[in-house]
Amino acid sequence: MHSQPQAIVAPIPEFPGRAASPTSWLAQCEKFLGYLTEIPAALLVLAEICVLFAGVTSRYLFHTPIIWADELASLLFLWLAMFGAVVAFRRGSHMRMTAFVDKASPGTRSRLDLLAVVAALTYLVLIAHPAYEFAVDEMMVTLPAMDISNVWRAAAIPVGVVLIMAMALLRLASFADRKLAASMILAVALLVGALIALQPVLASLGNLNLLIFFVGVVGLLVFSGVPIAFAFGLATLGYIGLTTPTPVGVVIGRMDEGMSHLILLSVPMFVFLGLLIEMTAMAKAMVDFLASLLGHIKGGLSYVLIAAMYLVSGISGSKAADMAAVAPVLFPEMKRRGAKEGDMVALLSASGAQTETIPPSLVLITIGSVTGISIADLFTGGLVPGVVLAIMLSLVVWWRYRSSSQAVDRKAAWRVVGKTLLIAAPALALPFVIRAAVIEGVATATEVSTIGIVYSVCVGLFIYRKFDWRRVGPALIETASLSGAILLIIGAATGMAWALTQSGFSRQLADVMTHLPGGAAGFLAVSIVAFIVLGSVLEGIPAIVLFGPLLFPIAKQLGIHDVQYAMVVVLSMGIGLFAPPFGVGYYAACAISRISPSEGLKPIAGYMLALLAGTILIAVFPWFSIGFLG
Incomplete structure (x- = not known):
């Protein structure tokens, strides 16, 4: 029997103030809904692994592609995302900004927790x-390869919505102060009614509504502790429903689009891979080697985290998946050595932004496709900027740990380092196996995680001989929960990005930037600020599709090299994507790390300033981006 490992952190607590006892009928109903969602969610993760791996082996080994594999994977994926979101809601795992909630008095905190449930239910x-x-x-609509109606896939959204509603109603019914719960529901209903009554006034404000809803409403809800996905969703519904003639139903289509990109399927696959790495003792072997190599250096594993994100970046095509592949390996040992949870998640988030230009980057591919810039040049130009930002982050790590009392080991003898390297070799080979599979065309970025999963299972069973089958089920459920929390945020953010696109804001911004004073330097400076903001609400690919064709020709007219401008744009968007309070990537890092977002708010500031300084260096010195171009 294998002992249970120490958890990375305690799970984010559920909303308190519950009156129902564990034996009450409400608790029994919630338990039943838990079984109703957790078991299918676990089976869906397992089914996705089987479908994707079957597609790889059939195509590469037997040269007979399974033509319906991608369609089936996409169909199952949306169900996985929605069931995972239900499981996450039941477990209280949807990301919330609790910096202010945690500092409030117990009575105020109870009201804010209640507001979070009511706001989610309203959405x-x-x-x-x-x-x-x-x-x-x-x-x-008929799925061409499987020849079945697309309703089999699309039905996942209403089913998931109903199940989360049921969870929310049970949560409200079990709240201790029924009178307070009723008054909160009434207050929210009156607020919604008041906004509907003000619709003619709001519609006359034009794009001022962008500030009202996407800055004011989002900020108010996020800092009140409403889960991020529901805060984004409510702001988008309010903007579309109250200020535009567009039917709110389009939000569902955009949500479906955001959650259905097949590349995002790598997120749950890499989450599960990370859990497997820990379960099979591969993580321990890798950490033992890294500890023997850098354990005598203060903050040594923080440097390893930066380097590991650089190495695995781009393998999956998803930053969330990259973080999921690294964090479970390093965080337990970092915590054991005294690293603070907030600093760990802050560095993970910052390293996600640092590696935005590392090929094969989907954002760089998108830039090349919409602007005509050589993708090979973009890939070549993206390597050094990633190193520059890694050095900037390392300087912050050095500064923070220079006088730290964090536990360090005595410098290991080279004989010990060699022995731990030999033991860790099968585990250390994993990222190279994964990257080789992508480069050699064995598997796509989505499928390659399943190769890693099969490899890890084999290594655990036959080399390290540590594999606890009883932990597979909980790991599958945990994978679904984390993935659902992340994917619901991405779906809500996609709807918000679409609303911004339809407002005409992009054309107005391009017109303003065309007439900026200061020439190329002024244009680059404003581009950095603008794309940090855009990255926090649009993410990389939507922002590039929207603004790339407008702004890259302006940069070229001002004498800025296309590749250099691409690096500045991508890194700026990365800062916005991973910077709280609006950056979706930050909440993905928190979800993967199982650390409350409020923990990382203070330490992430220094890392983000380092990334900003590095981005400015890349803007000032073109050589970092174009020095190795042919």
Whole structure:
């Protein structure tokens, strides 16, 4: 029997103030809903692994592609995302910004926790009927390879919405102060009614509503402790429903689009791979080697984290998946050595932004496709900027740990280093196996994680001989929960990005930037600020599709090299994507790390300033981006 490992951190607590005892009928209902969602969610993760690996082996070994594999994987993926979101809601694992909630008095905290549930329920009630209509409309669409109606996939959204609503209602019914719960529901209902009454006034404000909803409403909800996905969703619904003639049903389509990109399937696959690495003792072997090599240096594993993110970046095509592949390996040992949780998640998030230009980067591929810049040049130009930012982050690590009392080991003899390297070799080979599979065309970025999973299972069974089958089920459920929390945020953010696109904001921004004073330097400076903001709300690919064709020609007219400008843009968006309070990537890092977002707010400031300084260096010195171009 293998002992259970120490958890990275305690899970984010559920909303307190519950009156129901574990034996009450409410608790029994919630337990039943838990079984109803957790078991299918675990089976869906397992099914995705089997489908993707079967696709790889059939195509590469037997030269007979399974033509319906991608369609089936996409169908199962949306169900996985929605069931995972339900599991995450039941476990209280949806990301919340609790910096202010934690500092409030117990009474105020209870009210804010109640508000979080009521706000989530409000969003779900508002989208329930549009989600049903979306699924009905998809009934007329046929999946070409499988020759079945797309309703089998689209139905996942309304089913997931209803299940989360049921969880929210049970949570409200079990709240200790029924009178307070009723008054909170009434207050939110009156607020929604007041906004509907003000619709003519709001519609006349034009793009000022962008500030009202996407800055004011989002900021208020996020800092009140409303889960990030529901805060984004409510702001988008409010903006579209109250200020535009567009039906709110389009939000469901955009949500479906954001959650259905097949490349995102690598997120749950790499989350599960990270759990397997720990379960099979591969993580221990790698950490033992790294500890023998750098254990005598203060903050040594922080440097390893920066380097590891550089090495694995781009393998999966998803930053969330990259972080999921690294954090479970390093965080337990970092915590054992005295690293603070907030600093760990802050560095993980910052290293995600640092590696945005490392090929094969989907953002760089998108830039090349929409602007005509050579993708090979972009890949070549992206390597050195990643190193520059890694050095900047390392300087912050050195500064913070220079006088730290964090535990360090005595410098290991080279004989010990060699022995631990030999033991760790099968585990250390994993990232090279994964990257080689992508480069050699064995598997796509989505499929390659399954090769890593099979490799890890084999190494655990036959080399390290440590594999606890009883932990597979909980690991599958944990994978679904974390993935659902991340993917729901991405879906909500996609809807918000679409709303910004439809507002005409992009054209107005391009017109303003065309007439900036200061020439190339002024244009680069404003581009950095603008893309940090855009990265926090649009993410990389939507922002590039929207602004790339408009701004890259302006940069070229000002004498800025296309590749250099691409690096500045990508890194700036990376800062926005991973910087709280709006950056989706930051919450993905928190979800993967199982660390509350409030823990990382203070330590991440120094890392983000280092990234900003590095981005400015790349803007000032073109050589970093174009020095190795032919």
